Amino acid sequence: MEQSVQDASLRVIASLHRDGIGLELKPVDLCFLVALQTRASQSSLTCFEEELLLDVFEQVCDAVDPDGENLRKRATNAIRRLRAQRLLSRVDGAGIIRAGDYSMTRLASGIVEFFMADQVLTCESLSLLTKALLASLFQIRTEAKKAQTPDEWRQHVVGPLRVTVGDLVAGIERRQRGLDAQQEQVRKQIGELLEADWFAAVDQCQQLLDDTTTTLSELNSVLLHDTHQILTVLSDIEQVAAQAGMSDAEEATQRVSEQVDRVTAWGHTRQLAWSSYYQYVHRFLRDVVRLDPSRALSERLRNQLADWTRQPFFWVVAQASRIRVLRENAVREQRPPVIRPPQDREVPLEYVPSDREATVLEDLVRAVLADGKATLSEVLDVVLPEVESAKRFAVVGRIAAQIVAEGAPHSARERPWVQVPGEIEVEEWVLAGGQMHA
Amino acid sequence: MHESAFHQLEEVIQDSLFPVIDLALRAGRHVDRDDGERYAFVLDAQSLLESFYRRYGCELIHASDGFFYLLPVGDQMGRRHLTAGEMLVGQTLALLYLEPTTVQAGGVTQQSVVVARLASLVGERELIKALNPRRRRYDERVAQETVRTEIAKALRGLESLGFVDLEEGEQLRLRLGLLRFAEAVRGLNEPADALSGLIAEGKAVAQTPGDEDEEPEEAGI
DSSP: OOHHHHHHHHHHHHHHHHOOOOOOOOHHHHHHHHHHHHHHHHHHOOSEHHHHHHHHHHHHHHHOTTTTOHHHHHHHHHHHHHHHHHHHOSSSOOOTTOOOOHHHHHHHHHHHHHHHOOOOOOOHHHHHHHHHHHHHHHHHHHHHHOOOOOHIIIIIIHHHHIIIIHHHHHHHHHHHHHHHHHHHHHHHHHHHHHHHHHHGGGGHHHHHHHHHHHHHHHHHHHHHHHHHHHHHHHHHHHHHHHHTOOOOHHHHHHHHHHHHHHHHHHHHHHHHHHHHHHHHHHHIIIIIITOOOTTTTHHHHHHHHHHHTTOOOOEEEEOOOOOOOOOOOOOOOOOOOOOOOOOOOOOOOOOOOOOOOHHHHHHHHHHHHHTOBHHHHHHHHHHHHOOOOOGGHHHHHHHHHHHHSSSBBBBOHHHEEETTTTTTEEOOBBBGGSOOOO | OOOOOOSSSSHHHHHHHHHHHHHHHTTOOOEEGGGTTHHHHHHHHHHHHHHHHTTTTTEEEEEEEEEEEEOOOOOSEEEEOOHHHHHHHHHHHHHTTSSSSHHHTTTTEEEHHHHHHOOOOOOHHHHHHHHHHTTTSOOOOHHHHHHHHHHHHHHHHHTTSSSSEEOSEEEEEGGGGGGGGGGSSSSSSSSHHHHHHHHHHEEEEEGGGGGGSSOOOOOOO
């Protein structure tokens, strides 16, 4: 499931990049869209005739840029820009036959909604939403008590809990975020007011602080009162669902309860946070701004800091020595030396039979010589068949060396090459018969 | 007139808050209104604590901005003076405390803002010299690194003295006690005269930067 969502998002990203889709809206374009949306809702229009578009654009220009010229041309350009960016679409299909009808796309409506919608939580909107929520929940509780079949539970309990109630709570949460943004704005405004007017801004800052504090406090009292009631009804519904064994309904109720808990927690934390901010700013206005109306202190402190390296001074602070706590008198244990268990390091001797091959070979050569063989090749003809073929070449050398050591071989000036077993050829020597071997 | 909740020193000492506050004050901590019940305790017991600490050669100072600290004027209580890093950073924080942008953020600022402001007001070379006093030659990168380290060290020192709270990341919550750094420029007097007065009262010491490297002076209890 997650993989498919990721694939879809990658496809969208790839297509956006491939088609070079982007949004570039001038302030006048946004104003135009807002004006169109307003006109549509006021006059219950589903689409705009071309002439109406031009009129609305001119009205917008009158409001935001009264000195502007070539309004028709600018309107044409604005409509072209909006169509190119899929914010306005032609819906009549008449083509060249007559002027077209246009409607705002979902994208345009979304953008306008973002800028227009009053997302800020006020005491009135919160009361309205919580009352509507309670009314829905009472209805759902009644239906839950009457519901007999799974279909009835789905239709009259689970559905409304997920859609109607979920939307209402989400509406409160959305407005809470709006109020958060508003508080952020108030903080920014206080900073800007002090930056601009310092002492003259004290009253305005105080007013801003008080207004927000009152709003938050009212909201919190509404939340505390109504959410308690909402949670009680939700608990009733959950109990009925549990008795009927409807796990879907139970789950939906729990989800709504969690949302309501979140809403309540929001009220509490925001009031705490605002309270500490209120105290801080209030103190700042009283102790800093009122006592230093010309901001001379900041200026003098800045100079002091800039000159400090030339005329350093240091504040004195107390630094009482800490009480020295003596270490407890513990008997140190004698650590035993690191030892290893004793082991016999003498490796036992191992019997390895000696290599007797060389001795056997020498005895054999000696025996052959004693037989009176007359040449080296004759000796080799007898001895080599007794030796492995792979070792014969090396053995020939050793036999030759033995013959030289034990006898007196001689050779003709031209020494013939003679084939011996093992595809080896040797230079022929003539031996001194049995005489050479004593 | 605020009526004290304590009538005898014994009641003050018997209070469960006393050991914590006593140790904090003796360690040089500045107790301000943000300390809540601790500040209220010192305020309640102020007259009794003043005479109590006077016996140790200390004055319990109550600044008009709303914070207390202990100032050793005799030899019985140990003392130290702030380091160059703590003085520079403290003055910068005091300056930031007075700025509307800090008010917007509810008294919170960033460590990087402090470094940038300090460097712009004092000058990078001067700052490097002030925080690397022993070095005549320095590598720029190493010196900058040292400055950052010294500033971080100074912030930790100022936190232990109750001038600032180090929060998550590099956020700093500025506290009321920072206004002590503006004490020399508070009145209408010439700052140099005011500083001389503070030195005479024992609230400050004037030193050449070279002396700064020495260990803080400390007297026995």
